[in-house]
Amino acid sequence: MATRYPGVIPPHMLKRLSEHGSESQRRWASSTLSTDRHFRQPMAAREMAAALHAEYSNSPRGTPSRYIFDAGHKTELPGELVLSEGEPATADDTAHEAYTDLGATYRFFYDVFERHSIDGEGMALLGSVHYGEAYQNAFWDGRQMVFGDGDGEIFLPFTRAIDVVAHELTHGVTELTAGLVYYNQSGALNESISDVFGVMVKQYQAGQTVDEADWLIGAALLGPEVQGKALRSMAAPGTAYDDPVLGKDPQPGHMDQFVDTTDDNGGVHINSGIPNHAFYLIATELGGYSWETAGAIWYAALTDERLANDAQFVDFAGLTMAHATQRFGSKVADIVQKGWQQVGIGP
Ligand SMILES: [Zn+2]
Structure with a gap:
């Protein structure tokens, strides 16, 4: 499983922004579109994600297994581990928001449908915050969540919206169940x-x-x-x-x-x-x-x-x-x- 979904902000919105925004808005939108278009996971990153999943997908039923990384405004994933399941809140609000959103999504699927994480078998929920520079999107790359900070004018940090986080994680559920072709x-x-x-x-x-x-x-x-x-x-x-x-x-x-x-x-x-x-x-x-x-x-x-x-x-x-x-x-x-x-x- 490793489909990289286009992210919650569809390309038509970013394209409009890259053509009609102010100078800085055009620059941020173009850079987001380019990041999305050229997204590649090198073999080393894919192996690291697989190793993280193997290590962390071990929580008992009813309990999530969340790990939040700080990408440090770069586009290499996952970044530095800053918050692990059960740890007290870190100083970084964004990391904590991501942790809370992943937990709320886990809780919904488990409480309502008895689904133990995305795959039903306790798959670890990995998230990277502070991805890219003023990156205007959030996406599920088939292995983890990735959150941009937004530009502050058009889009706020993407960890703010619980529905958006749940939207992206649901792509993982759909991929592992119906597998609906994305076209x-x-x-x-x-x-x-x-x-x-x-x-x-x-x-x-x-x-x-x-x-x-x-x-x-x-x-x-x-x-x-x-x-x-x-x-x-x-x-x-x-x-x-x-x-x-x-x-x-x-x-x-x-x-x-x-x-x-x-x-x-x-x-x-x-x-x-x-x-x-x-x-x-x-x-x-x-x-x-x-x-x-x-x-x-x-x-x-x-x-x-x-x-x-x-x-x-x-x-x-x-x-x-x-x-x-x-x-x-x-x-x-x-x-x-x-x-x-x-x-x-x-x-
Ligand atoms: Zn989507």
Whole structure:
């Protein structure tokens, strides 16, 4: 397992920033895009990651195994170990935030789905903070989390947003379960599943019901200069931001507005708005806590062996209906079906 995901800030946002930002914003965005494009893990780094996983993936069920490294503003991973599982907080807030976020994500998957870390077998959760210079992204490289500090104007440090951290770790879960190919509809489904579990981790940590939640992704990341609420809105895809530098949120919330593009791996961060909105509609219609019914259905579909790695939206929708019927009965299944229909998917 070692797919390097593109990071929570999609390339279309960084590209806009590199063209329309102030001089320093253009420089930071270009440097982030270039870092992302040229990301390579030399053999030595891959061997070190494998050795770290072998050494640290040993916690008992119900307990995470977290190790946070400081990359020292360089791009070599993992950097220097600064915080280990069970140690008292270090002086560095960012390292501590990363540690807390990884713990909250572990707790959600374990408490709600009895999943012992990303692989279900206690895989160590490794994270590197202070990656690169004003690096404007956070990503999962198949072995660990990597967090940039942001530039402070457009993006704040990436450890601030628990939903973003959970989004990235969920890519690891998806890779080890459904293995959804990161392209076109299966890729948009992969992205959406990361947003769905990301938003649930945020709601779980805050103890929020579906009515109390804001259904935003990455709200805590946007800097003071951005005209917008978040990176994405599950309640109203396409309305998260409208900013002179970043442009307008391009997400559709219905199949009628499906975007055909070769950019962004076939619009994986764009068309994910459609299944995102279906989850929002279904969870809010069901009421209560999102993870109790809607989340349980999504998790069952994600981990169902019948979910093919090139699944389309409609295939995933079909599985959610099957699990809804099986676990919760026809009343819940009807709500699930109606939610998908409202975004233009299914019979
Ligand atoms: Zn993603």
